[in-house]
């Protein structure tokens with residue numbers, strides 16, 4: 431090889447920089463921030479798991495593979511979410527942990543109205559002929575040809591169903607799906623929750639009001655840049671949906687199709703960590719909690735525990751919702767304060783707590799008690815480690831997961847979070863009742879007997 435000039439060598443760096451591969455990666459901001467990848471994607475997977483597992487087992491027993499349609503697929507985000515659903519029975523010895531293995535995926539069709547996103551999806555997955563992307567408008571009906579085989583899973587994620595500003599187009603789409611089912615299918619719908627704390631100013635008891643919101647895509651920038659670019663920010667017109675409204679639309683689609691569309695589960699996703707908590711664009715009292723949770727999960731970054739403490743401001747006339755938020759706030763803060771106390775009391779030299787942590791009150795909700803006990807074991811187990819920044823890289827991410835677990839166990843599926851997700855079934859699969867599965871989905875894996883004292 432001949433000696434290169436400095437200019438020639440610099441070209442290698444220029445190419446790397448323009449390819450984007452040299453971009454500084456951070457989970458603190460952007461579409462795929464830590465909360466999106468480690469909370470929102472995972473919560474969706476955990477709730478979906480039992481239903482997807484049943485579906486896969488059913489297809490396997492018939493010697494068939496799974497067909498998926500992703501409505502509003504973006505750059506194939508639905509495919510990535512589904513391909514990363516893990517088996518719940520996998521343990522440390524397993525390496526292959528995917529529930530939907532490449533061998534069980536028969537066909538995935540992603541549809542989106544946006545040409546650029548379709549092109550991006552094609553550039554990433556175009557070489558895999560089982561993955562097909564099409565530009566189509568789902569408000570014009572189900573993007574499926576007459577002779578196209580029905581799908582086993584119709585999947586819409588991250589508020590995509592809120593793009594149906596008029597309920598009629600959503601009902602029409604759902605009725606189309608139901609009437610094309612031959613034996614069985616699952617349908618996943620995802621809306622913006624009507625009663626998210628992020629947009630408390632838009633809450634109304636009269637459901638004919640504030641049906642669609644002017645959703646500013648301001649969160650993609652950090653605070654300073656967000657304000658500088660205020661006038662050039664993109665706006666979306668999006669339907670806000672409560673559980674009651676979702677149920678009404680699904681019942682109407684069922685009636686029109688003359689096919690039962692059975693709700694299996696509704697869940698709220700991102701109660702205190704929605705993207706507009708950080709912007710406070712629709713609730714001046716919203717605290718930047720997504721930023722704080724992103725920090726918990728960011729490698730090598732130490733988080734100020736006080737940035738995680740929630741001070742929920744109630745809204746008059748919404749007592750039931752206020753009570754729910756207050757209860758979650760109390761549990762959330764109790765866990766944060768407990769973990770802070772554990773860390774303050776941990777003696778690294780002695781490898782033990784300098785003072786015995788206070789007992790966990792038996793009156794606390796089970797989910798909170800479980801998470802406090804686990805966090806004590808985590809702090810005690812790794813506090814002395816030294817290598818690899820145990821607080822930043824082990825304890826704080828675990829606190830993130832414990833808060834996530836708390837949110838999942840206490841959520842009510844009413845539309846009290848950024849996302850309201852509904853999982854539905856047409857036709858039936860024999861097996862354990864979905865409710866048993868639903869409960870199992872959010873159960874924390876069992877711990878060996880803990881050494882934690884619980885006050886009676």
Ligand SMILES: C[S@@+](CC[C@H](N)C(=O)[O-])C[C@H]1O[C@@H](n2cnc3c(N)ncnc32)[C@H](O)[C@@H]1O
Pocket residue numbers: 501502503504505507508541542543544547566567568569586587588589590593
């Ligand atoms: C909130 S994004 C979700 C994207 C992706 N599913 C994800 O998980 O990140 C909504 C997506 O729906 C698409 N979309 C909006 N209106 C649509 C329509 N009428 N027909 C088809 N796609 C639409 C948008 O282009 C966008 O990609």
